[in-house]
Amino acid sequence: MISIKVLEDPLIKERKVHKGALVTSSPDDLCKELPETKDYYFLIERKGWEGLNDSNFADIKLVEDTSTWKETKRKFPNVILLDLAGGDFVDVDCFRPLGIPKDYEGIQISAWQRFKRPKLFVQAASLMPERRFVKFGHFFSNGEDLEETLLKENIINMSKELKANIDFPYGGLRTNEGLPNDSEAINHWINRARMGILTTKVEGVNRFKMECLAAGIPMLVPADVSYPTLKHMNEKTGIVFKPTPEGLAKSICEVLSNPNRFRPREYVLETTGSKNSIRKLKDALREVSEREGQKYHFDDITYDGRNQSLMWDRKAIKYMQNRLEGIKNGRCNY
Numbered sequence: 090m091i092s093i094k095v096l097e098d099p100l101i102k103e104r105k106v107h108k109g110a111l112v113t114s115s116p117d118d119l120c121k122e123l124p125e126t127k128d129y130y131f132l133i134e135r136k137g138w139e140g141l142n143d144s145n146f147a148d149i150k151l152v153e154d155t156s157t158w159k160e161t162k163r164k165f166p167n168v169i170l171l172d173l174a175g176g177d178f179v180d181v182d183c184f185r186p187l188g189i190p191k192d193y194e195g196i197q198i199s200a201w202q203r204f205k206r207p208k209l210f211v212q213a214a215s216l217m218p219e220r221r222f223v224k225f226g227h228f229f230s231n232g233e234d235l236e237e238t239l240l241k242e243n244i245i246n247m248s249k250e251l252k253a254n255i256d257f258p259y260g261g262l263r264t265n266e267g268l269p270n271d272s273e274a275i276n277h278w279i280n281r282a283r284m285g286i287l288t289t290k291v292e293g294v295n296r297f298k299m300e301c302l303a304a305g306i307p308m309l310v311p312a313d314v315s316y317p318t319l320k321h322m323n324e325k326t327g328i329v330f331k332p333t334p335e336g337l338a339k340s341i342c343e344v345l346s347n348p349n350r351f352r353p354r355e356y357v358l359e360t361t362g363s364k365n366s367i368r369k370l371k372d373a374l375r376e377v378s379e380r381e382g383q384k385y386h387f388d389d390i391t392y393d394g395r396n397q398s399l400m401w402d403r404k405a406i407k408y409m410q411n412r413l414e415g416i417k418n419g420r421c422n423y
Contacts, residue, residue: 091115091122092135093405094398096390099129099416107383110374112151112392112399116144122406125413131377133370135175138293139315149373153293156316169373173366174294174317175394181362183272184303186354187280193256194220195309195341196282198275198297199289200227201237206288207244209311212334213341215251220341223256223282225268232264270397279304284327284344286337293317296395302326302353303362309340325356367392 092114100107109130113119116132126132127146134147141157141164142150150165152158153174161170195214199205207224214222224244228237241260248255259268269275279285285301285308294317298308307327310318314332322329330340344351371387378385392398400408 090402091118091405092396092399092401093119093409094392094400095130095412096133096392097387098412100384100386101416101419102384105383107378107386108381110387110390116146119406119409120146123409123413125417126409129413129416131374136293137175139291139317148377149370154315154317155320169376171369171373173369174320175396176294176296176299176320177361177366178363178392178394179296179299179303179357179361180272180393181303181354181357181364184276184279184300186305187277189277189280191281191283192221193223193282194345195222195284195286196279196301197222197224197286197288198226198278199224199287200229201241201244202229203240204290204292206290206311206332207240208247209288209332209334209337210286211244211248211251211253211255213337214248214253214255216334216338217341218252218254220345221254221256222286223258223278225257225259227265227268238263275300276304279306282306283348284309284341286341287311287314287318288332288337289314289318291315294320299357299361303357305354307344307348307351307353309337309344311337321356321361323356324350325352327351327353363393366394 094112096110099109111130112133112135114135114137116134120127131148132146133149134142134144135151136142136153139154142152142161147168149169151173152161152170155172197210230237245257245260279301284306287295287298287310292315301308309327310322310329311332312329328340328343330336374387375385
């Protein structure tokens with residue numbers, strides 16, 4: 090599956106092409122479909138989730154799974170590697186502490202998929218019915234997959250049966266229409282909780298986790314999760330818990346009993362987040378520009394790392410076909 094985010098179009102100066110830059114999940118597939126892409130853009134590979142960045146055409150690789158770092162460097166010795174993932178580009182100006190009352194002990198925002206293990210969240214909450222929690226999320230298929238709909242309904246019913254004190258504010262929705270879909274709204278929800286709770290099994294550098302940390306609330310992350318999801322988990326940012334209802338409940342109580350021990354936003358501002366990550370990406374683009382003897386022109390690029398900012402599959406290919414045709418025919422404004 091091809092995804093594309095154009096960061097900067099090429100600069101044509103004195104009849105010379107100074108490449109632009111784009112982020113894509115599949116540089117090799119993109120170049121197979123549109124070979125001329127490589128002539129006009131530096132390609133930045135975003136892996137997404139775990140595993141090796143394996144593209145042969147990438148100029149820069151965002152290595153989400155840093156357990157593969159040595160192997161990636163061995164296989165691609167001339168490619169620039171950055172220990173960045175989509176979550177590292179979290180907008181620290183938008184996701185921030187608001188100083189509003191805390192209505193919930195914990196919040197979980199995750200898609201209605203079984204690998205997210207929402208049952209674990211409900212079971213843990215049921216062990217502390219005096220504590221209030223909130224959960225919502227989107228459908229990958231926008232409601233067209235019956236399994237997702239049934240999972241949501243089963244989880245809500247389980248919560249009632251186990252007497253877990255969980256609010257499902259968008260529980261009646263059967264599609265994504267009506268869900269909060271802007272960063273300010275999500276930040277407000279996050280700020281209403283004392284901690285974020287992740288129960289996923291396999292994932293990359295989870296976006297919700299990074300949004301919580303930037304907003305100043307600690308995270309609980311299961312110990313058996315895939316390697317990239319554990320990135321940024323330390324004594325400042327939260328707790329890695331035993332992936333059982335009892336283990337999660339114990340960690341929730343630990344955070345509530347000593348909330349001032351964590352400094353998640355301080356950690357994000359020091360080590361990651363949009364400003365630090367964009368700077369690293371610009372430095373890498375400066376290096377590849379110098380390698381190819383071209384003008385560096387990427388000071389104004391922005392990237393939020395969100396899937397919503399990407400174009401996918403045939404839409405992405407069609408977009409690039411139009412961009413390349415416009416560039417070759419001089420129809421772009423530079």
